[in-house]
Amino acid sequence: MQNNSNKPKLDWDTLGFSYIKTDYRFIDRFKEGQWEEGALTTDNKLHISEGSPALHYGQQCFEGMKAYRTKDGTINIFRPFENAKRMRRSCERLLMPYYPEDAFVEAVKKVVKANEEFIPPYGTGSALYIRPFMIGVGDNIGLKPAEEYLFSIFVTPVGSYFKGGLKPSNFYVSTYDRAAPKGTGAAKVGGNYAASLLPGKEAKERQFSDAVYLDPATHTKIEEVGAANFFGITQEDTFITPQSPSILNSITKRSLMWLAENRLNMEVKEGDIYIDELDRFKEAGACGTAAVVSPIGGLQVENDFHVFYSENEVGPVTRALYNELTGIQFGDIKAPEGWIETVS
Template sequence: MVATLSADALRHLRHNQGMTTTPTTPVDIDWSTLGFSYIRTDLRYLSRWKDGAWDAGTLTEDNVLHISEGSTALHYGQQCFEGLKAYRTKDGSIHIFRPDQNAARMRRSCRRLLMPEISDEQFIGAVKQVVQANERFIPPYGTGGSLYIRPYVIGVGDNIGVRSAPEFLFGVFCLPVGPYFKGGLTPQNFIVSDYDRAAPNGTGAAKVGGNYAASLMPGQQAKQTVIEGRHFADAIYLDPETHTKIEEVGAANFYAVTRDGRFVTPRSPSILASITKYSLLYLAEHRLNMPVEEGDVYIDRLDGYTEAGACGTAAVITPIGGIQYGDEFHVFYSETEAGPVTRRLYDELVGIQYGDVEAPEGWIVKI
């Protein structure tokens, strides 16, 4: 069983590790300039799977993993991860956004890579412990920042053959972050890549490192490309089977608004099921009263959409100003302003996360 630590237990842990900080000790961070980069926080969670079971796990100050040189995570990519956030609300409380959905997606990723699954109880309990232990790093309400939480599972232990690992580590760490794309709700331009993010029947639907490794070069090429003075934030990936339909936008999901007012997101077995995307589908239908659908978004039919965007835990919602496809550049609503549907969805989603808008049942876990 993994539960939130009591205040006494947390003080005892910090004392045993020789730490002089407390969860309320101020940190030397300029919240107004906070970006999306690694910042070491106080404590992180680690649990080991061995002999058929996960142990209870522990919090540790050590941010360096000590694993075998034969670990399957190093040689064969046997690993997966998640990303979710905690938010400081106006009244000073802490909200974690939909951690049960991240737990469920991590189990799907673990099954795909033959790794032992993490229960909701252990996953959410570990996340709560890490957030509570690093409370001083949660950006204050009103700064636009949040506490990014990164759970992961990796195959470890002495091994050399292509097989599932003899042991596994489940870890959770966190860090304060600002916007993933600079400028907040400012439209970004993207360019269609010739590369595939994932194979048609591969691991595209799992949140595994190999998918992101495959995106590094096309992402870099997109950011280095300049066409008629335009710069691009990242690459857009088409479906790997026909190269005719939009699948993902960099490390985020894609959405669009049709001319007749429907909210559309791509459907494909090689797309990672974004928790943010499914939250937006729900909000578009139930809060904005829009028809919603998951379906094909053909790259040569962009004229049928009035708005488009990228969405995900890190990106939240990033409006897409335009898409470069070959020699053609298609502008959606504007290259400088977010469209009205995008702005309403952003205000609704972010309002829920920061506690300013009533959340659908079960979306918020409070600490």
């Protein structure tokens, strides 16, 4: 495919986490009970009915993933089949038709290949962010599932989600809930993120990176960190991450759990992390596709400020996990079987 890009000159070393228009995106439509044959397009505008259920009733979901340039120029996509599976679960929760997993991954590869020149060079620490999403569309006014859907994938080059890269950030425990008990917290749907905008703004106004959310039922246990998952390293070197039906099943978190157990020989647990037992942990962090691994320096809990390893330095276990994960993503460390899909 000829790529006549008019992209601006990008400073790969200073990329932030913001939208940059790339040349191509993939789009497919679900009509009359089946998906059409999707294709690449240069149009980055969606044309939908004003009655689309995505606009009024939030019938939509999305995914986040990344492609990486390796030292030899190969393009690595990190665990895309896991994103396809998770998007299927989100679709099922919202009564949407899922996009077949093999077709999902092939579409991702097409978009990445078509925008190859937007993939940051090896050594910059930046990557190509991939955003698949699905929305319910069509003429509608009543509260019911849509009869038509759009599935699309766009990409944009990104740097670190949190300013400063792998440096400790401080967070603030919010009194707001991210999701309701037995609600849509485990699905990657826009409503969960819309609910986090106000508490996130309040946290930033207080000079914190983002808000930390407690469990919505009892407000005694840590659940999520902004738009990322939480993990802690105990004094005994056990990797612990919260377990709850209202937490998003993070692919990055699952990857870190496997690496902690199989590469760092640590004990790994999912369980309750009570907000009044923070002294159990010598290190803590946030993790996700966008954040990758972000060390938590300190956590503001009402009038108390708790520091984990340091407000200025990254703990050794967190750094080891970060190095292992990013080493795999950028092709410097051997990946477990099935973790990497390459684009040729």
